[in-house]
Amino acid sequence: MKRAFLAVLLASVALPCGAQRVHEVYQQHCATCHGANLDGGLGGSLISGAWKHGGTDADLARIISDGLPDLGMRAFREMLPLDQIRALVVFIREREQQERARSAASPAVRAESPTRTALHRYRAEQFADGLDIPWSIAFLPDGSFLVTERSGALRPIAPDGTVGSPIRGTPAVLHHGQGGMLEVALHPQFSENGWVYLAFAEGWREGGQPRAMTAVVRGRIRGGAWEDEQEIWRADRRFYTRAGVHFGTRIAFDAKGFLYFVIGERGGWHEAQDLSRPNGKIFRLHDDGRVPDDNPFVGRADALPGIWSYGHRNPQGLVFDTRTGDLWSTEHGPRGGDEFNRILRGANYGWPVVSHGIHYDGRPFTALTEMDGMESPVHHWTPSIAACGLAFYDGEAFPRWRGDFFAGALAQQEVRRLRIDGRRMIEDEVILKGAGRVRDVRAGPDGLLYIVLNEPHRILRLRPADE
Ligand code: HEC
Missing domain, CATH: 1.10.760.10 (Cytochrome c-like domain)
Known part of the structure; x- marks a missing residue:
């Protein structure tokens, strides 16, 4: 594999x-x-x-x-x-x-004893298990949850953590390499309109070989079934490829209701610099998939109009700082050079022209870590942490964490608390380590932090345990 x-x-x-x-x-x-x-x-x-x-x-x-x-x-x-x-x-x-x-001794999860971090003590409780490569979690207004499994299912989870059977009729996904059922997100006015968004890898097989690409749809869930499906974004068929890597993806909505989502460069390296291709881009659309008139590349014959930013390798964290309205992303680098980026309209994030990383086999591919006209990361991690999942915390349960970001890491099996001062990272603290590969981190409406883990496949919940 x-x-x-x-x-x-x-x-x-x-x-x-x-x-x-x-x-x-x-x-x-x-x-x-x-x-x-x-x-x-x-x-x-x-x-x-x-x-x-x-x-x-x-x-x-x-x-x-x-x-x-x-x-x-x-x-x-x-x-x-x-x-x-x-x-x-x-x-x-x-x-x-x-x-x-x-x-070093890092904060490892022990079942019942609290874990001490710089600003808070927390207790990690197992919230749900028995899942098959859980990837993303969303919080429903009634206190229940939706979780995606990469193998293809969207499942409900009851408020007490009981995992339900898959929602029937969700889109067919191509579970291939890093692809499959990936992101789930709710419309900001979900209570009124019931829209649930899914982003996933899909495609077909040709002579046994997959042709895959990321797609985004929305639909409603009624009586355990997926209904009213509408296409939000699909690539032209010519962009579906054999590559099993770098599908992205995450979805985030801004305060005005615009939808942002990610497509990784799909192993296409320099395609991240090509505005006529979807690879290595962050997109911005209306909630129904229409392209906003004020997108940066609208009207350019050589560009896909949905593009908001480009030059990305494979971002798998995307969240708004709800205080400033800024969009932030974590991005997988190659060997070295994972990035934490503030996402700006029309900006080029440089992959693979500039990078802090090297080939997996140890050969360099660029000497450049920055260049005029390319946006440098606010922070980068070398060695790579395999950044996946990003939350912005503004809850009540952990008051001293308000305004901080929480980033997951697959390879290093970590959750990191990140504090930004203006445009600079001033704190980067490992608050949890060794509980599993961290696929997603979300701040719940209850103020608790939800950690979606792979190997073992389960969801943890961090609860304050301050004296
Ligand atoms: C002929 C011996 C020699 C070779 C070969 C050599 N170094 Fe050094 N290196 C030293 C010495 C001596 C120091 C200074 C140690 C001290 O200050 O105590 C040093 C210091 C360093 C430091 C700074 C360490 C610190 O504490 O700040 C780095 C980094 C370093 N070397 C990397 C390398 C790398 C990478 C290579 C190979 C490309 C290399 N060195 C080859 C002798 C060598």
Whole structure:
């Protein structure tokens, strides 16, 4: 499964011939002094977490580039191209993180005892289980829930956590690679109109090979059945591809009722820069799927008019800060360079021209981390946390968390609390770790945080336990 996913990725890009993998570069040029395991020798340890000469990514790149001639480390500027130096930074960061994970105690979930974080203590209770790759959760006004399962089902969950049988007649999905039934969201006026939105991977098979793409529909649920279905967004058939990766997706509504949703670049890398294709874009539509007249690329012959922002790899977190009205997104980077972005009208987020990451196999693909005309992330994570699911918290239950974001992480099995000051991230705290791969994080109308987990497939709920 993992291998197939990698094969698709590798097949879809032209790799630079001869670029060396980063662990080979390290062993050839650095290991004699810093140790084969980065734990030090003549040069210091690169994984202790203590940096004598500046510990930001930019500092590390500068030191490798310029060397520390007085201390006996040469400048590698002439010997290694800039992208290899960037790759070394990613490599060092990954090893540093692995070392930290081995030694550090992070907030792990224990069943009944409260977990202490910087600002609140909480108790994690198991809310629902027995699910099949749950992906997204929505809160109904009557206190019940809807949950998607990637394998294709939309299920109700009763207020007490009892999981019901699948809603009948929901759209057929293509459960292929990372695709399947993905996002569920309610219309902001759901109480009046009953609209439920679904975003999912769909398509067909040709000679056994899938042709898949993300689609968005809405419908109503009556008596356990999906009815009144309307298409909100579908790609032209020519954009359905074999790739099983990077479908996105999340849905968010702004205060005016416009609908935003994500499509990842579907393994198409540079297609994220092509405005005539849906890959790697965030879209903005009216709630019924019509394109708003004031969208940034309306009227351009070479652009899909629904596009709001572009140059994305695979965002899987999308939420409004309801205080400022700003739209925020978390985005999966490749190996390194997961991003936290403020989404601006018409902006280009740079993938794959600029990135803080490298190929999964350790080869660099760009030396550039920023460029004029491209929006830099407000924050990036190297090594990758595999950011998935994003909530904005403005509830009553955890007053000191009000105004903060909560981001899930699949690979690192974490929930992180993020605090933004203006345009800068000033706090990034792991509040939960090791309970499973975090697929979605949502703030409930009850002020509790709901954490949708995979492996094991279940939903946790965080409840205040302050003294
Ligand atoms: C000939 C030995 C030598 C080689 C080869 C070498 N370094 Fe160093 N490196 C050093 C020394 C000595 C220091 C300074 C240690 C100190 O300040 O105590 C250093 C410092 C560093 C630092 C700063 C550490 C800190 O605490 O801030 C980084 C990062 C680093 N090296 C990375 C590399 C990388 C990456 C390579 C390979 C491209 C490399 N070095 C190759 C000797 C070496």
